[in-house]
Amino acid sequence: xxxxxxxxxxxxxxxxxxxxxxxxxxxxxxxxxxxxxxxxxxxxxxxxxxxxxxxxxxxxxxxxxxxxxxxxxxxxxxxxxxxxxxxxxxxxxxxxxxxxxxxxxxxxxxxxxxxxxxxxxxxxxxxxxxxxxxxxxxxxxxxxxxxxxxxxxxxxxxxx
Amino acid sequence: xxxxxxxxxxxxxxxxxxxxxxxxxxxxxxxxxxxxxxxxxxxxxxxxxxxxxxxxxxxxxxxxxxxxxxxxxxxxxxxxxxxxxxxxxxxxxxxxxxxxxxxxxxxxxxxxxxxxxxxxxxxxxxxxxxxxxxxxxxxxxxxxxxxxxxxxxxxxxxxxxxxxxxxxxxxxxxxxxxxxxxxxxxxxxxxxxxxxxxxxxxxxxxxxxxxxxxxxxxxxxxxxxxxxxxxxxxxxxxxxxxxxxxxxxxxxxxxxxxxxxxxxxxxxxxxxxxxxxxxxxxxxxxxxxxxxxxxxxxxxxxxxxxxxx
Numbered sequence: 292x293x294x295x296x297x298x299x300x301x302x303x304x305x306x307x308x309x310x311x312x313x314x315x316x317x318x319x320x321x322x323x324x325x326x327x328x329x330x331x332x333x334x335x336x337x338x339x340x341x342x343x344x345x346x347x348x349x350x351x352x353x354x355x356x357x358x359x360x361x362x363x364x365x366x367x368x369x370x371x372x373x374x375x376x377x378x379x380x381x382x383x384x385x386x387x388x389x390x391x392x393x394x395x396x397x398x399x400x401x402x403x404x405x406x407x408x409x410x411x412x413x414x415x416x417x418x419x420x421x422x423x424x425x426x427x428x429x430x431x432x433x434x435x436x437x438x439x440x441x442x443x444x445x446x447x448x449x450x451x
Numbered sequence: 452x453x454x455x456x457x458x459x460x461x462x463x464x465x466x467x468x469x470x471x472x473x474x475x476x477x478x479x480x481x482x483x484x485x486x487x488x489x490x491x492x493x494x495x496x497x498x499x500x501x502x503x504x505x506x507x508x509x510x511x512x513x514x515x516x517x518x519x520x521x522x523x524x525x526x527x528x529x530x531x532x533x534x535x536x537x538x539x540x541x542x543x544x545x546x547x548x549x550x551x552x553x554x555x556x557x558x559x560x561x562x563x564x565x566x567x568x569x570x571x572x573x574x575x576x577x578x579x580x581x582x583x584x585x586x587x588x589x590x591x592x593x594x595x596x597x598x599x600x601x602x603x604x605x606x607x608x609x610x611x612x613x614x615x616x617x618x619x620x621x622x623x624x625x626x627x628x629x630x631x632x633x634x635x636x637x638x639x640x641x642x643x644x645x646x647x648x649x650x651x652x653x654x655x656x657x658x659x660x661x662x663x664x665x666x667x668x669x670x671x672x673x674x675x676x677x678x679x680x681x682x683x684x685x686x687x688x689x690x691x692x693x694x695x696x697x698x699x700x701x702x703x704x705x706x707x708x709x710x711x712x713x714x715x716x717x718x719x720x721x722x723x724x725x726x727x728x729x730x731x732x733x734x735x736x737x738x739x740x741x742x743x744x745x746x747x748x749x750x751x752x753x754x755x756x757x758x759x760x
Contacts, residue, residue, distance in 0.1 A: 361544050368541045400559055405552025412545045413531065420535040 304328065336360065362388075365412055384408065458707045459587045459700060463595060464661065466699025468493070468653035468670075470598040472677035473684070473691050474605055475649025479525075480681060481609065482642035483622040483749040486528050487543025489650050490674025491550020496521035496651025497658035498558040501665045504658075505564045514594075514655045521651020522644050524550055529643040533636060536753035551668070558665045566663050570594065594656055599692060601649070606688040618642060622747030625754035635754060650674070679728040685735070685745035698724045 296302050307314040307321045314321050343356055366384055370376035391404020472489050479486045486492075500517030504510060528546050531537045570592040579589040609615035620628040621635045621642075629635050657673070658665055676698055683698075684690035705720040 358548075361547070365541060365544055365548075368538060400556055402552040402555035402559070405548055406556065409545050409549030409552060412541075413527070413549070416531060416537045416542065416545070417535055420537060 336363070339363070362408075369412065369415060387411070454707065454711070456583055456586055458703050460590075461703035461706065462696060462700030463588060464591060464699070465702045466695040466697075467595050467598045468656045468661070468673060469677055469680060469698055470602060470691055470695035471653035471656065472650045472674060473680040473695060474598075474602055474688065475646035475653070476677055477681045477684065477686060477688055477691060478605065478609075478618070478649070479643045479646035480750055481622045481686060481747055482618050482639045483625060483747055483752070483754070484529070484532055484639055484643050485539045485543060485751050486525065486546070486643060486646055487540060487678060488524065488528055488546025488550060488674075489646075489677050490670060490672065491547035491554075492521040492524045492647050492650035493550075493654035493657070493670045493674045493677075494554035494668070495524050495550045495557075496654030497669050498554040498561070498654075498665055500651070500655030501566070501658040502557060502561055504566050504568070505561065508567050510568055510570050510659060513659050514652060517655030517659070518648045518651040521654065522648040524553075525643050525647020525650070526640075528647070529640045532753060533639045533643070536755060539751050539753070547674070554669075555667045558667070561665045564665070566659065569663075570660050592660060594652075594660060598695075602688055602692045609688055619747075622749055625749050629754070629756065639754075650677070653677070676724045679724055683724075683728045683731055685731075686747060687745060697727070 296305060303314070303319045304324060306317065307319055307324050311321045339359070340356060343359070344351060348355060362384055363381075366380045367377055370380045387404055387408050391401045391407075394403060395401045472493055476486060476489050496517035499520035500513040503516040504513030507513070524546060527549075528539075528542055531542045532539045572590055573593050573596070575589040575596075579585040581589070607615075609618060617628065617633045617635075617638050620631070620633055621638045625635050628638075653673075654670060658669055662669060680691065680694045680698060684694045701720055701723045705717050708715055708720070709717055
């Protein structure tokens with residue numbers, strides 16, 4: 292489940308997020324938790340910006356984060372809000388983005404990477420839903436076949 | 452004086468794409484579907500319109516193509532969120548990424564291509580002779596007036612017709628509307644598609660009429676401002692117009708002040724639309740008893756006929 296169910300805090304957050312009213316009845320301060328969690332996630336986002344500036348780009352420029360914030364939302368969603376899975380999905384997306392800029396040197400426009408990224412997400416999202424359905428193959432011959440059991444039933448009735 | 456008239460007049464022009472895109476988003480949201488892909492749909496509408504405009508020399512055809520392209524992208528969102536019931540926020544963000552990539556891919560060879568035709572200004576008789584007001588409002592191209600008409604028509608349809616009632620009912624309570632026989636899935640599909648069409652027209656206006664060229668990220672975040680504008684207008688179509696004019700004016704003021712060399716950093720004005728939206732949200736939400744303040748009640752939640760409510 293979500294953030295961490297191993298600690299009091301993590302569990303109370305899961306409840307507050309899953310059913311705010313139930314959490315209120317349990318005495319969990321939902322509003323206060325939302326404010327703190329928002330501050331915490333802002334802190335992490337800021338840290339991400341610092342890393343991008345100091346480690347990746349090395350200089351301050353406009354559009355420094357290149358919409359990574361929005362990608363971050365998608366990563367969290369695709370990881371279904373599980374902490375470890377977030378890291379894995381984030382690495383996958385980082386590879387996609389970097390691959391895109393590497394493609395540019397071979398003459399393929401880097402916009403392809405964005406398109407591929409979006410298409411992957413769309414297929415994952417659709418696959419999640421479609422995966423919960425099962426296709427049943429039904430032989431068309433069966434439907435067209437004459438109602439076979441009727442005759443024996445009629446015969447049974449006649450014999451009574 | 453002429454400085455302010457110029458700024459206001461440009462503001463009316465810059466408010467036009469915002470009005471189109473925000474009106475589209477409003478229609479989609481009133482049916483209960485958030486589409487955060489406005490930015491992507493505007494970009495694709497802009498680039499497709501520009502490409503068609505360059506190759507066909509017809510502005511009308513360019514706008515039609517842009518509208519259809521925006522609508523096509525919106526249909527992806529509709530199929531994913533309405534039929535497959537995917538999370539609307541996630542799908543919308545994905546749509547923006549897709550639209551950004553697609554537009555940059557399609558427009559790669561059109562960076563320096565010129566548009567031959569020009570959409571001339573139409574001076575509205577009598578009204579355009581009013582001092583100041585005439586120059587600000589009534590000496591623009593036809594698409595500007597079309598935006599105003601579209602807003603009024605949308606408001607009339609939404610509040611005065613059966614289809615409009617269907618739209619609002621679907622956004623407030625799809626279960627109740629469904630029980631009353633409203634074809635809610637069709638309503639949502641049409642609403643989301645219309646949202647894409649209008650966003651496409653907004654993008655087309657930017658590339659074909661306003662900038663008259665193509666470059667990556669041409670819309671420069673105007674799609675996001677349109678999303679904020681819907682909240683700013685508290686989901687009421689008629690409020691889209693003053694909101695779009697205000698946000699457009701801020702945008703124009705930014706240009707004019709830069710041109711004049713006034714030493715206000717342009718970033719302050721660029722963040723004003725969001726600040727305004729935040730302030731309006733904070734003020735109205737604390738004043739009003741009912742917490743949702745015009746927000747459609749079913750906004751963001753997919754409708755599942757088989758689910759227990």
